[in-house]
Amino acid sequence: MSKRAITTEDFMKLEVFSDPQLSPDGSQYAFVSTTVNDKKEYQSNLFVQGLSEKTTRQWTFGQDKNSNPRFSPDGKAVVFQSNRSGVPQLWLLPTDGGEAKQLTTFKNGAVNPEWSKDGKLIIFSATLDEDDDVTNQKELSKEERQKEREEKSKQPLIVKNLKYKSDAQGFLDDKKSQIILYDLEKETFTQLTSGNHHHGYQDISPDGSTILIAGNLSEDADYEIKSDLYTIDTATKEITKLTDGKGSYYTARFSSSGNKIAFLGHKQQFAGATLTELFIYDISTKELSCLSEKWDFPLGDLIAGDTRLGASENGPVWSKDENHIYFIGSDNGVTNLYEVSLQGELKELYNVDSHVFGFSYNATQERFVVGVSTPTNPCNFYLLDSNAEAVQLTDSNKEFLDEVELSEPERISFKAKDGWDVHGWLLRPYGFEEDKKYPLILEVHGGPHVMYGQTFFHEMQLLAAKGYTVLYTNPRGSHGYGQTFVDACRGNYGSGDYGDLMSAVDYVVETYNFVDESRLGVTGGSYGGFMTNWIVGHTNRFKAAVTQRSISNWLSFYGVSDIGYFFNKWEHGHNLLDNPTALWDISPLKYADKVETPLLILHGEQDYRCPIEQGEQLFVTLKHLKKEVEFVRFPGANHELSRSGKPEMRVERLNHITRWFDNYL
Template sequence: MSNSKRAIKAEDFTKLEVFSDPRFSPDGSTYSYVSTTINDKKEYESHLFFQHVNDSEAQQWTFGDVKNSNPRFSPDGKQVVFQSNRSGLPQLWILHTDGGEARQLTTFKNGAGKPNWSKDGKHIIFSASLEADDDVHSQKEQSKEERQKEAEEKKKQPLIINRLKYKSDANGFHSNKRSQLVLFDMEKETFTQLTSDDTDHGYLDISPDGNLVLFAGNLNKDADYELISDLFLLNRTTKDITKLTNGEGAYHNASFSPNGDKIASFGHEYVYDGATLNELYIFDVKTKERTCLSEEWDIQLGDAMIGDIKLGQSTTGPIWAKDEKHLFFIATDFGATGLYQVTLDSDLKLLYKDDNHVFGFSYDPGAETFILGINTPTNPCNFYQLNSESELKRLTNANATFLDEVSIAEPETLTVTADDGWEIQGWLLRPYGFEEGKKYPFVLEVHGGPHAMYGQAFFHEMQLLAAKGYVVLYTNPRGSHGYGQQFVDAVRSDYGGKDFTDLMSAVDYVLENYSFIDENRLGVTGGSYGGFMTNWIVGHTNRFKAAVTQRSISNWLSFYGVSDIGYFFTKWELGKHLMEDPEKLWNFSPLKYAENVETPLLILHGEKDFRCPIEQGEQLFVTLKHLRKNVEFVRFPDASHELSRSGKPEMRIERLNHIGRWFEKYL
């Protein structure tokens, strides 16, 4: 098959423009969004754009080698507050929509972010990282030199730890600072600290009358031992805080109805621990009565799609309709995400869903229209307007030049019947320049999570492997989102069981049905849970001739104590923690089966991965090397668990090149 377009390359993700966070202006005639790119310095930068819904071109609002995000229109549409690191740290800035330079609002020592307007436009509420004795009235941003000096001094001091939750993959080692809510008075230009408890406060919304601030957090004395996230109402006048929820679950994405008498929220009560599907709840503000609208549904609310070009956050709902009788939200179902509507009587209606990934939306109550952010398997992102007649109009043409010159493989959707009759969804990519009659090597990709989902979305790593001449298969074995509560829960306490046979059934299926796959040249790779599964596969079968395990779990016994989530995730997923049944944890550990490994194995791991710490890769490497197995270990400096998605671009390229090198050598 001839192809006039070139094959995709490892570094091509640096040429992509990635969109996020569409936001209608108050009158609905325009919208803003964030565009993230990688500049010539191989660093991420993000900028604010503004577009009239009737125009074909967007206007860029911010410039420079900086990161701008979280744009929020004032209620009158005349100003936009946003977050930017142009001064050195993330701070709040304000920009007039009719032009002019941005003005800095905050100079907090540790930065400020996630701004939102009060409904009357008189105040801006934001989050700031503060210590117990910090004064919001005298905050001063440090210079670059002052920050560097403080960081150097900190390195000389021992780290004293007295909390269970003392580190996270996202933020490293935690300090004594807490995320507090602060209010900025636009007229007086003064700051008021709204919260002060020794916990992190996540701002969600403010009531239409401006008196009640809705936030999420855990104010319990045992919060360090809990994974609870309750909803709270803070009275701005009295400073009284009222708990809205029952202290048994995790609630998020909550918002007031237009008249302020109700609150809608996603959440769940850990019925299936970390595999529990989100529910949609309505709370009565006065009576605190809770109603579940999603009790009869069997879909995951929100976006569970996994990918390697997702940068920036976008709204997934729930969002109130102007009549207060409907709510809108994104949900994950059968390899795709779509936009849904529900009444307060739980009448669910699909507004838009196709073979793609709806990653965010904005609602205009005036015209009853939506801006949808859509990512497809062959197009990284664009924005579309969905009108009240369900007609879709494309607004942007992102990455057009790139897509014109590069060949993108179209995935073929598969349904595989597992050995016990369960149906497993997957996708197959044919190699670049595919020719009938030829035999091609094959790579199986296994996603992380495990409670996540591959699907109808652009995935650079998959496209790269196809471009290098491999048939690529990626599937959603049980444990994945998108197929209901029983399916996503089925992997728990069965790691390496039916999930393993699901994957092998998928490999068997494609070998039987696609004659162009060379059964003697099979490879496998995956990260996180996918890394665990890669390790498990090579310890339980020798059918693969090459394997690459990434940011993996190899030993559940040590994972319990070294991972930022190990002390609870281990029991969530395996049914027991270290002190309860160490033998069970060892039986689930790929390291136990190291003597069985005959497949050449490449281990890729970030040195600052706190989710699956690098000692997991070290143990596997040392054991296999000691057994004189064919193994190689690549350590990525300063790389966290997010290496493949938002890590340093140069390290991301190195990682892809190592994967390509290993498969080229052995397949």
């Protein structure tokens, strides 16, 4: 019996894993499972699995969001965050059974808990007003929160800062993220940081005397896109700056002895296109070294997808012998788990042509639990012991995968017209027959400094299921192919990157005789939306296009986007007043009169990254020119609509995309 084609609603049936956490003795691990409940809302719960067991056990229940499980050093308890009381708060759960106990009742919530090495303290972050008292925090009731929202909606928003809005958080206020210590024995709270800056917790030293934080504590922080590392003396609260104030540094971890610090970051040599590096700071000598200076791939997980929900560890993580560091790196469309010695010797620990989205390392047993996604399997966990084959621990989404037919991507490599090597993938349509002709859809990723890769992508599979050949590539500007490649589109949007995409279409049309050149479509979001707009203004070879959360006018983008005031300079070399003509020349809106391709514009009403006025300008201009265009506005949706937006809105979005292509292709 043949399997059925995947459907629009199928992403709501998926179970998505994240954040594996090995126990201190290395015998079991906890993780987060996110699903869509019967209210069509996301819910996440904690699960645990013994490494000698074949099944998982559920630790939390209900339709709330439970996440960030962290084992106590003795393994007897897990602290986690949950919004079951209304806003995220910290809860403590005994690992041998019993009910969870609520630890915090902070008005604005408490997040990202971690343990001190002796298990006496829990460190967490809380958003506070300058005069808030952490010893007297009271959680608002549902009615009180509703009343507060209503009162706030009646007041005008007074804006004094450049950074006054965020796509993730909406309009910002004067509250700042502070570091709080909770003493479990005394049941008391101590505020470690204060002032008009955000403080991001990184790690605590083995002896508990020092805490690492990341942030920008300068007076010019409102005008800067930088992040430095600092230490805080837990006794005196004295803050010491470790890095030079000339870059972005983060994810810092003490070695087990506390003598060294490993961290990620870069000096912004290529602005937002700079490869992430691995640094070591020696506390005794205050010497800083870069372990990755000879590598040509970025650290971290930079694969774009639409089914990753929840954060996971990317590294750096110290080994037991304190002479090695583990991390995830992005290279050539895959992410791998790597090991590097302090002498710079690099080794791949897990490389199976897939997407490693997270891992956990246990120093006692010297073993890993690795989270992996592939194009035909959303997620699973694997046990990886030193010098041993990986053993699959979970079999997630088995029922779903047993009943649907998924397309395995075919790798392609080709030469662009100017000789550059470019890499991509091709999905054949559901029910593929060699002697038939099929329409093709070109997908363009956002960023632009991310990469498509070997991960599960529901939208791609859906288009293949609808009978389309799907082409997705990593044009210049994408990560995973070296510093020169990722930097190649900066100051040159719509040139080499556009050429790469057209070369990809040329290659596929010439190589695969089942592709119907008369029925080509194109779509993309964010930078991919910009590129879709650019494409239809520069060629008529596509018979239909769908532009999503796009950019049409770099002049107005500068002032309306939450990143526009620095993004234009970083990516194009110009701010608004520097060279408005240059920004207009690379704005798709300038070429609206050349558009002959029927265009569907999709945009979220609450998108502050690429605000909806970008879609409005394009729609009004094209409509005024009597072009074939339609505009769909998604209420309450921000820039993350396609990835973590409300499930019902995600369904609507996909239905509009397939409707448009079905009509014209």
